Amino acid sequence: MTRLKADSRHAVRFTLNGTSVEAEAEPRMLLSDFLRHQLGATGTHVGCEHGVCGACTIVVDGMLTRSCLTLAAQVDDCELRTVEGLAPSADRLGVLQQAFRRNHALQCGFCTAGILMSLDHYLARNPNPSEAEIRDLLSGHICRCTGYTPIIKAALEAAAELASSNKETSDA
Amino acid sequence: MLQAVKSANPGHGDEPWVGRSIERVEDAALLSGRGRFIDDLGVPPGTLHAAILRSPHAHADILSIDPEAAKRLPGVAAVLTGSDVKAVTTSLVVGVKAPVECWPIAIDRVRYVGEPVAIIVAADRARAEDAAELINVEYRPRGAVVDPLGALAADAPVLHDGFPGNLASDRSFRYGDPEQAFAEAPYRFSIDIKYPRNSCTPIETYGVVASHDAGEDGYEVLANFQGPFSIHTVIARALKVPGNRLRLRTPPDSGGSFGVKQGVFPYIVLIAAAARITGRPVKWIEDRIEHLAASVSATNRATTLAAAVAADGKILALDWDQVEDCGAHLRAPEPATLYRMHGNLTGAYDISHVKVRNRVVVTNKTPTGLNRGFGGPQVYFALERLVQRIAIGLGLDPLDVIKRNLIGAGAFPYRTATGALLDSGNYQEAVARAVEQGRLAELKAKRDAARAQGRLYGIGFTAVVEPSVSNMGYITTVLTAAERRKAGPKNGAQATATVGLDPVGSVTVHVASVPQGQGHRTVLSQVVADVFGLQPKDIRVNTEIDTAKDAWSIASGNYASRFAAAVAGTAKLAAERVAGRLARIAASQLNVEAADIVFAKGFVASKHNPENRIAFSRVAALSHWSPGSLPDDAGQTIRETLFWTPPELTPPDDEDRINSSLCHGFIFDFCGVEVDRTTLETRIDRYVTMHDCGTILHPGMVNGQIRGGFAQALGAALLEEYAYADDGSFLTGTLADYLLPTTTEVPEPEIFHMETPSPFTPLGAKGVGEGNCMSTPVCLANAVADALGIADITLPLVPARLVELVRGAEPPPPAGGATAAPVREGDRRLRGEGQASVKGAPEQVWAMLLDPATLQSVIPGCQSVDKITDTHFRADVTLGIGPVTGRYRADVELFDLDAPRAVTLRGGATGALGFGSAEGRVTLVPDGNGGTKLTYSYDAAIGGKVASIGGRLLDGATRVIIGQFFTALARKAGGGGAEGGGFSLFALLAKAASLFGGRR
Amino acid sequence: MKPPAFDYLRAGNISEALEGLAQQGSDARVLAGGQSLMAMLNMRLAKPKLLIDIMRIKELRQIERKGDAVVIGAGVRQADLLAWPDLAEALPLVALALPWVGHMQTRSRGTICGSLAHADPSAEMPLALVALGGEVLLRNARRRRRVVAKDFFAGMMLTARADDELIEGISLPVAKVSRFAFREVARRHGDFAIVACAAMRTPAGVRLAVGGVADVPTARDWPRLEGSALDDALNAFAWELGARDDVHASARYRRDLVRMIGRDLIGEVLQ
C-alpha cells in the first residue's frame, strides 16, 4: 500500500517513449500537467480537462488514456507513449504523420497529437479499418479546424500504407 | 472520398508555386509535438499564476467581497477585486457614444454569469483555485434579461444607466426609395428570425503572460491574441500607457481562433494589472469552463425582414429591422458584428431599395465579439429563408427565385444599394456549374423517391456573397454623418509585409497576419519564391508579432479573411520591390538592361541570354558586403517593409453608404437532407458548395477553410447554442453540454470552384475563410423546411423542438395517470407540491420547524446554526449528493407565521458550486387522530456553476431532494428515526445547490 | 480547473482499499477508471480527502463465469469486457449496449462498476444491469452483501452503496435463449443517452427497460402484447417515467421515443 500525502510532492517514475523519467508531483497533479510542465513534453495538449475534446490523449500501458483524467501518481511504473515518440527520428515523420501532412489533415495542430495517438494505437491493432470504424474511433476527438474528412482520409491512407509495408516485411 | 485538389508539383521550376497544394512548412513540428503554443513556452523564474473568481449570477449587486481567508493561504500573492484593478486602469472604450463604462472585471455589480469578480495570483494554478474558493462574495440579485426583444420592453431590468432601456444604439437608414417600392409591389413577404448565440470555440483556450517594468511604466505581454490590432490601442489606453509602452507579442503557434481570440484582450488588461500590482510576471491560461461561459460568442439577433416582390419573384425592396444582442457590455469592436455586413444587406441580389433599422441592445449574457462569419450568418439566415418563403408563397422554384435576383454577370464592379463595391464575379455561371457538377437533377429525383416512400427528405439552396478584407471604417456607420465628421475619418485596411535578405542571401519574410493554423507561412513562401525564382523551402517566414519591433497597423491580424487577398498580396508587392532593386544590381553586374532580368531557378539572369546569370544569393548578399559597388539608384536590398491599403475602402459617405469590405467571393450551396421520422434527427445526404474566391493560392488550404467552416456551420445549424435560462443562468458550460460536431456528424461536402480574380487585390485572391459559416446554416435550414413542409425554423435544429411541428398533439396520458406540468422554454424555476401524514400534533411539528437545535442535529453535515432572530437563521453546511460535495452558507427567514397552522420559508444558500433560492409554504392541519396533515408547495431556482455544468441532471435531482426533504420532515415529526435526508429548508437549499449533473 | 488537494492511496489488495474506506468514510472516494470522477475533481465538484486507487488490485480484474452468472470485478474496464470472447454469447445485451458507452478512449479506462457506482440515469450499464436483473456485490471491512439492481439505484447519482463499501463486482445472469434488442438516441454519437431502451423476451412475455428518462433506469414486464394494447401500455409507461425537459430534449420528445422505440424493440424481440 502506498499512501501519498496531499500537501507534499512525491517522486513519480515511468517510461516515456522508451526512456525512463522521474519527477515530483503532488497527488493532485494531472498527468497532462506533469508531462507538459514537469517533464517539458509539451506535445500533448490540453483543451478541456473534462475528457471530451481528446487533445490530451496518450497511450498508457497499451491503453488509450485521457491524460487530463489521470493523475501523475497513477502512472508510476507504467509505460507511456506520447506524440513525441511517434516519429522514427527527429528529422523524419512516420507513415501516419506523413499522411496527415499530405492530406492537410491539420490546420492549427492543437488537436492533432491526441488524434495521432488514437490512430497510431488503433492501426497497430486493426490494420484494415473501414471508414466507419475510423469515424467511430475519432468521435472521441474534437477538431475545430479541419472538418475531419481530411483526417479520415489520411488515416485510411496510412492504414493501407502500413498494411502493405507490413506485408512486405512479413513476405521478406 | 475527398475530392482531388491540384496536386503538388515538386519544382521543375517554371510553373509558379502559387496555386499548388504544396505540403505545409508548419506541419512537421505540429505533427511531432514540437509546436510552440503559448502554454508550451517557458516563463521567467518567479512567474505567478492567476485564477479568476467569476460571477454565479446573471445580474446582481456586489455587497461585499471578503478576500482575507484567501490571502492567508500559503502561496497566495494577491487577491485583486474590481477596485484594485480600477486603481491602475481605466475603462475599456465603448464603441458607441454613451456615458457607459466597460470594465474587464465587475465593479460593484455583475451583469453576466462568468463575469470576473476577483483575480487570485498564487505560486501555481491549483493554489490560486484553492484560494478562489475561500473568497466570500455577498450578492444582492437583480432581475435579469436575456432576450434582445425582452431587453427593449418597458419593464425590463436595465443593465447600464447610460443605455436607457438597454438600447445602446438605434440607427435607421434608407437607400433608394423603399417606401414607394413597397407601396407599388404586388407582393410583400416577411419573416421573423431569432438567430441563436454560438461560438466557434477554438480547442486551445486563451493565454496571457504579462509583466510590468515599474521603472519605465511599460508592459510586456505575450498573448494568443489574433487581432485586429486596433485593439492594441484599447488595451494601452485601459492600462494608461502610450502605445509604445505596451509591448504585445504573440506566440509562434496558436490553436485556432476563428475570431474568438480577439476576445482575450480584456484579460490582457486584467493580467497586466495583476503583474503591475504584484510586481511579478503573471501567467493565466483560461480553462474550458471559463471559455464557454465567459470568452466571447457571436451575437444572437432578432430580425424582421420584409421584401417587396414582383409576381415573377423579383425582389424590389428590402426592409430590415435588426435587434442585435451584444451581451452585457459593448466591448470593442462591437457593434461591429452588425455593421460588418452593412454594404452586403442585399446579398448576391440586385435590389435597389433598402430600408434598415439597426438597434443594439445589452442583455445579461457574455459580451460578444469576433466569430467566424461575423454578421454573415445572421444576415443570410434571414435573407435566404425569406427567399425560400417567397418562392413557396408565389408557387415558384426556390432556385428560380435565386436566379431571377442574382446580380448580372456584366454588372461588375457592382455598387450595392447600401454601398458595397462588389469587385467581380459571374454568379449565373457559378450556379449553372454547381447545378450540373453537383447533380441537382439526380438529387431531386432522390427526393421524389424518398417522399414516395413516406420519408422526410428536403432540398435547400443558398446564394451568398462572402465579403473579405474589412474596411476599418465600416464600424463608423453606427455613428451619424455628423458624429463621423467630428470624430475624423476612418477607412482603409493597412496590410504590411517585410522582406529581408541576410548576408548569405537567404530570404526572410515577416507579416502581421497572426495565423491561427491556416498555413500562412507556407503560402507566403510560395508567393515570395515565385517573385525571386526560388523554392518555397528557401524562404523562411515568421508570423509572430512583436508590436515593439515589427511593422503593424490597426488592421493587422487574422480576421475578415484578409490573408490571401491583402497580406499575401502585400508580401508579393514587397518582394517585387526588392526584386526590382536586385534586378538593377544584377543588370549592372551582367551588363544588361534591368528590363532584361529574370529570376528563375535560383539565379538572376538575362532573359535573352540565360547563360549570362548570377546566383540569386550573390546578388542578394551584395547590399551587406559591398554597398559601395551597388549602382547609385538601386538602394539597399537588406530589408523592405511595404504597407498596402486598397483605395476602394473609403469611409461611409454622407448618405451612409459604406463599402464595408474590399473583395466579395460568391458561394452557391445546395443540399439534400433527411429527417428521421422517429428521432427527428437531420442527416445530411449531400452537400454541394460552389465557391468563387478569385485566384486560388493553395487549393489544399482553400478546401481546408471550406471544410472547416462547413463543419462549424453544421454545428451551428444542428447542435450548438450558448443556452441561457430566463433568469440568465448559463446552461451549456461544458463540452458535454455545448455540443461540437465530431467525425460521426460531419460528412464530406462536395466542393467546386470557379476563379474570377479580384481586380482589387495584388494576387487576384479573395477571402474564403468564412463563407460556409454564412451559407451553410441557412442552406440546411431551408432543406429541413422543405423536408417537413414548415415555415418556422429555429436553429439549432434540436430534434425535440421539431416534435410538435411534425407530429402535432401528443397522445394523452391514460386516464388517472401521470400528467406533465406545462413548461415554458427557458423557465428554470422548479415548482411542486405534495403532502404527508405525520404522527405528531401540529404544535409539535411547528416547534421543530422553528428550533435551531433540532435543525443542527438533523441537517447532515451541519457545522453550525445561528439564530439571528426568532425567524431568521443562518447555517453552515457541508453536503454531498452522490459524489458531489460542497460547502454552503444558508440563510432562511420565516414569514407569514400563523402558529401552528402555516408558515412561509424563504431563503437561499450559496457556495462555490452555486446558489439556490426557494420559497415554500407549509401548512399543518390536524388529521383528527392526533397527527398532522402536512401540505407543502415550493418554488425554487438554482444557478451558478452547477447550472452551467450540470444542467442535464440538475432539475431532476433537485426535485428528488425536495421530495426527500419533506418525506424526512414527515418521518422526523412522526417520531420515526429520520435517517439521512435533510430536515429543513437549509438542507433543501444547500443540497439542491450542491447537485451536479455529472456531465463529462 | 485543477483538482483540490487529496491524499492518494494505491491499494495493493482489497483489504487495503476497505481499510481506507473504513477510516475515511464519506471523505474517501474510490478511483477506478477516473472517467467520471476525475472530471468532477477537475471541476471541483467533489472534494474527497482521500482517493483510493483500486486499479492495481489483481483480484478485481476478473471476468468469471460462475454457473448461470457472469461475475465482473471492479477492476474490469469497459474495453476489457468488450474484448471478452464470450461476451456476445453470454451477455448479448451488454454486447449491444457497451459500444454506446462513451468513446473508445474512455472505454479503455472506464470500468463497468465505476459506471454503476456513478449511477448516471442516462448511462447504459445501469440500464443493462436493471434490464437483466443483475446484482451488485458490495463489501466493507466487516461484511459482504448483494443488492439486486432495482434496489441498488436509489435516485439520480444515488445508490444503495454505503460510504464505507466497495463495489467488488457485479453478477449478471447468463443469457438463456431469450432475444435482446437495444437502441439509444443521443445528440451525438458517444453522448449520454436522451433515451436508451433495452428489450428482451421473457418466459411470460417481454421486458422493456428505459434509461435517460426517469431518475433511475426502469424496467417493465408485460405479457405478449400487440396492437393498441401494446400502444396503450407503452403510452402509460412513457408517462409514468416522469420525463423532464433539459437543454437537449423535451419531456415530450423523450416520451415519444419511449413509445416509438419501445414498440420497435418489442417487435424485434417478439418476432
Ligand SMILES: Cc1cc2nc3c(=O)[nH]c(=O)nc-3n(C[C@H](O)[C@H](O)[C@H](O)COP(=O)(O)OP(=O)(O)OC[C@H]3O[C@@H](n4cnc5c(N)ncnc54)[C@H](O)[C@@H]3O)c2cc1C
Ligand atoms: C467523454 C466521455 C463520454 C462518456 N460517455 C458516457 C456514456 O455515453 N455513457 C456512460 O455510461 N458513461 C459515459 N462516460 C462515463 C464513463 O463511462 C465512466 O467511465 C463511468 O461513468 C465511470 O467509470 P470509471 O471506472 O471511470 O469510474 P470513476 O470515474 O473512477 O468513478 C466514478 C464514481 O464511482 C465510484 N466508484 C468507482 N468504482 C467504484 C467501486 N468499485 N466501488 C465503489 N465506488 C466506486 C467513484 O468513487 C466515483 O464516485 C463518459 C465519460 C467521458 C469522459
Ligand code: FES
Ligand atoms: S483535455 Fe483531456 S480530453 Fe480534453
Ligand code: FES
Ligand atoms: S487542427 Fe485545429 S483543432 Fe484540429
